[in-house]
Amino acid sequence: MAERRVWAMIAALLALGVLLVPLSQALFGLRLTYTVRVVALGGSLLGALSGAVGCFAVLRRESLLGDALSHAALPGVAVGFLLAGRQLGALLVGAGIASWLGLRLVAAILRTTRIKQDAALGIVLASFFAAGIALLTYIQSLPEASQAGLDSFIFGQAAAIIASDIALLGAVGLAVTLVLALLWKEFKLITFDAEFASAGGLRGGLIDALLSTLIVVTIVLGLQLAGVILMVGMLIAPAIAARQWTHSLEQMVVLAAALGAFAGGSGAVISALDSDIPTGPMIIVVAFALVALSITLAPGRGVLWRQLRQRENRRHFRSRRLETGA
Amino acid sequence: MMGLERALIELLLRFVTHDALNAFLRSPQHTASLVGCLIAICGALLGTFLLLRGLSLTSDAISHTVLLGIVLAFMLMTGAGLEGDTSSPWLIVGAAAAGVGTVVLTETLHRSGLVRQDAALGLAFPLLFAIAVILVSRFVDDVHLDDDAVLVGEIGLAWANTNSHCFEHCESLRITPEHPAAQQMRQCVNCRELTISPRDERAEFREVCGNCGVYTPAQAWSAGLLDEAPTLVFFPKSITVMLVLTALTVGFVAVFYKELKLTTFDAALAKSLGFRPAALTYALMILVSLVAVGAFDAVGSILVIAFFIIPPAAAYLLTDRLSGMLLLSPVIGGAGAFFGYDLARGWLFGMLPVAEGIAALNAIFGLQLREAWDSSISASVVLTMFVLFVLVWILSPRYGLVVSAVRRANSRRRFDDQVVLAHIHNHQGTPSHAIELRAATLHQHFRWTPQKMNRVLMRLRALGFVSQEAGSAILTQRGDAHVHAFRKQLLVAHNIPDIDPTQP
Structure with missing residues (x-):
């Protein structure tokens, strides 16, 4: 029963997402320009990708890792620019390397000191971000090179997305899906019981590193659209919303992908209605609205549901008491 | 605020002349280091308790959402026709409210039992920050809330934003038309009306005073209206703001030391003894918000978290005592702020030149990077703190590598x-x-x-x-x-x- 409900929901979400464009064309006079189409497509692809990958981050209690890693990517962007100029490939590779180094540094601090995870994340976040800012100021001072566009990695600039970025997102999305499908069992095991996984002979470190790499790749791809500050919301909001509706990992990942795609696409469409509304923040607001809806309405777990059941229980209890009292 | 500033300057003037004081404050380095040190002291003291309570990243969330508070207060103020200024008390109230709002929102999400603590934090602050960004770009135009201000602040310009205080020869001057210094000018009364030039014979004239009005002592002196120079002291506003916040923070920690210690290490015991850990936590969070907004001008909303997290973390590796941490972490933070200015100008701890490092990179990789290093001061302060942290991490006599x-x-x-x-x-x-x-x-x-x-x-x-x-x-x-x-x-x-x- 629960199974079918979630799959129906996913289908309804996707249908609603597809219908959203003609609807807003008819109701709000949306002009479906090339930019809007590309941004909406990019937003939904990124939403789907980060929704799926974010599930593992949320379930492993590493929600804020995404925040630290996205900030940690900034010096990589700057170094990539210094070494190779303004080529998206170089910037993304640099971002990936820096973000991955940040991940290793967090792990090293946790392994060798008694500092807890939150502080370790904070140290890496702040110092890498500072390094990034220092490098960006240095780049700004270079005479020949204007740092045009590097700022967009901080706040995200959806309008800068072009068709080739979509192709990149699609290709990486496919690769990530493939890795998830191939190593599904391993990822599931390490997410829910890492100790059992390593006791069972699984190469825990390797799988762990691979899962973290997936998160890093997703973050790096999302930087251009959402920016380093808001990327963590992209990563975890769809996963948290999906978690409320189901107890199965399979359903959660697919539902989170659908919710993420919906938030990404509709956020982009809404922001296209008014030129003053930035895309990245709008996507985050839509995603949070989905979380709020899920927390309130989700059957079995949601706040509303629990209150109903509580009232039911109370009535039941009262009638029982009357029976025995009589 | 002004009265406080004046009392402070009077105290200082007992020891130094006003020229020396002005010369000191007019140096960007001195003011930046001083403001940085004060932020570091506040951050380190509060951050110590955050670290020990496992709440370090709450400072990250608060520093982001303080932006929402600032924007909302700013919109309300412009709506009410007030002048917006980041040191206005209303902005501070708004920021504090936003900080507390973050904590409340996170707690509500967490207490619903549906979302874990870290996830709740990760949900709450991107949402509030996103709303702030949307509000800025949708409703607030031409504010100085631009990217740079949000990200890095302007600690290097802290010296330039001053209040002037006058101590001697402080006649504020009123120039009336009878005053000997008044400059009389002829002004055409009906030229605009008749659209004629003043040379036209129909033009009628009247005598007006060109420089009449009230002059503050500083204006009067620079207009050359005074014989004797007034004794003026230009005091940077950020120093005052941070001094007040430092006094608040130190006072809070000193007064509630016992309570803070108890609730930090054993909240359950504190509660059963009749203390209210939740109230103290909220007080702590309000102070964190206040420091975040006070430091907003100087170091922006993201880098400020380094002041809350890195020095206490370094101190945590050096000592096992709360009092030790409270003494060491301000020292580490202050050292970071002090040496950070040098790093921004290209010297690590005043010894290692960054330029030589770049030259070495150029030589090894065949690059053509400019060797002169001139960078953001606040980012350099944070980097210096990080270097100090790494040094402690390696060399700490107790827990070092x-x-x-x-x-x-x-x-x-x-x-x-x-x-x-x-x-x-x-x-x-x-x-x-x-x-x-x-x-x-x-x-x-x-x-x-x-x-x-x-x-x-x-x-x-x-x-x-x-x-x-x-x-x-x-x-x-x-x-x-x-x-x-x-x-x-x-x-x-x-x-x-x-x-x-x-x-x-």
Whole structure:
């Protein structure tokens, strides 16, 4: 029963997402320009990708890792620019390397000191971000090179997305899906019981590193659209919303992908209605609205549901008491 | 605020002349270092408690959402027709409210039982920050809330934003048309009306005063209206703001030290003793928000979290005492703020030039990067703090990497010694003596390399625990005593009754 409900929901979400464009064309006079189409497509692809990958981050209690890693990517962007100029490939590779180094540094601090995870994340976040800012100021001072566009990695600039970025997102999305499908069992095991996984002979470190790499790749791809500050919301909001509706990992990942795609696409469409509304923040607001809806309405777990059941229980209890009292 | 500033300057003027004070404050380096140190002191004191409570990243969330508070207060103020200024008390109230709002939102999400603590935090602050960004770009135009201000602040310009205070020759001047310095001018009364030039003969004139009005002492002096220079002190506003916040923070920690300590280490006990840990937590969060907004001008909304997290984390690796952390972390933060200015100008700790590093990179990788390094001050301060943290991490006499490695090597060596001694003790004088203890093959029983066995034996021989007899290793009297002492120690440590296995 629960199974079918979630799959129906996913289908309804996707249908609603597809219908959203003609609807807003008819109701709000949306002009479906090339930019809007590309941004909406990019937003939904990124939403789907980060929704799926974010599930593992949320379930492993590493929600804020995404925040630290996205900030940690900034010096990589700057170094990539210094070494190779303004080529998206170089910037993304640099971002990936820096973000991955940040991940290793967090792990090293946790392994060798008694500092807890939150502080370790904070140290890496702040110092890498500072390094990034220092490098960006240095780049700004270079005479020949204007740092045009590097700022967009901080706040995200959806309008800068072009068709080739979509192709990149699609290709990486496919690769990530493939890795998830191939190593599904391993990822599931390490997410829910890492100790059992390593006791069972699984190469825990390797799988762990691979899962973290997936998160890093997703973050790096999302930087251009959402920016380093808001990327963590992209990563975890769809996963948290999906978690409320189901107890199965399979359903959660697919539902989170659908919710993420919906938030990404509709956020982009809404922001296209008014030129003053930035895309990245709008996507985050839509995603949070989905979380709020899920927390309130989700059957079995949601706040509303629990209150109903509580009232039911109370009535039941009262009638029982009357029976025995009589 | 102004009165406070004036009292402070009067105090200072007892020790230095006003020229020296002005010269000191007009130096960007002095003001930036001073403001940085004050932020570092506030951040380090509050951050110590955040770190110990596992709430370090709450400062991250608060510093982001403070932006929402600032924007909302700003919109309300412009709506009410007030001048917007980031040191206005209403902005501070808004920011504090936003900070508390973040904590409340996170707690509500967490208490619903549906979202974990870290996830709740990760949900709450991107949402509030996103709303702030949307509001800025949708409703607030031409504010100085631009990217740079949000990200890095302008600590290097802190010296330029001053209040002026006058102490001597402070006549504020009113120039009336009768005043000897008044400059009379002829102004055409009907030129605009008739659209004629003043040369036209129909033009009518009247005498007006060109420079009449009220002059502050500073304006009067610069307009050359005073014979004697007024004694003026230009005091940067950020220093005042941060001084007040530092006084608040230090006062809070001093007054509630006992309560803070108790609720930090044992909230349940504190509650059962009648304290209210939640109230104290909220007070702490309000202070964090206030410091975040006070530091917003200087270091922006993201880098400020370094002041809350990095110095306490470094101090945490140096000491086990709360009082020690509260003393050490402001020192570390202050040192970061002090040396950070040098780093922004290209000198790490005033010793290592960054330019040479870039030159080396250019030489190695064949790049053509500009060697002169001139960078963001606030980012450099954070980087310096990070360098200090790494130094502490490696060198801390208590928990440093070096000490830990030495300690680990020592205990590994001790373990090896004990294993060998126990082996010899077990087999000495038994029928298997000749097989088990033959020096040439001893290493096989431990699956060690012969080299390692030799090293261990040499050490044990040097200690006088082991000697060699007919090709076998045997315990000396001293070694035997050592083994027994060790056995006794183990039995006591694990609370096992001492039964001699050789006795039936």
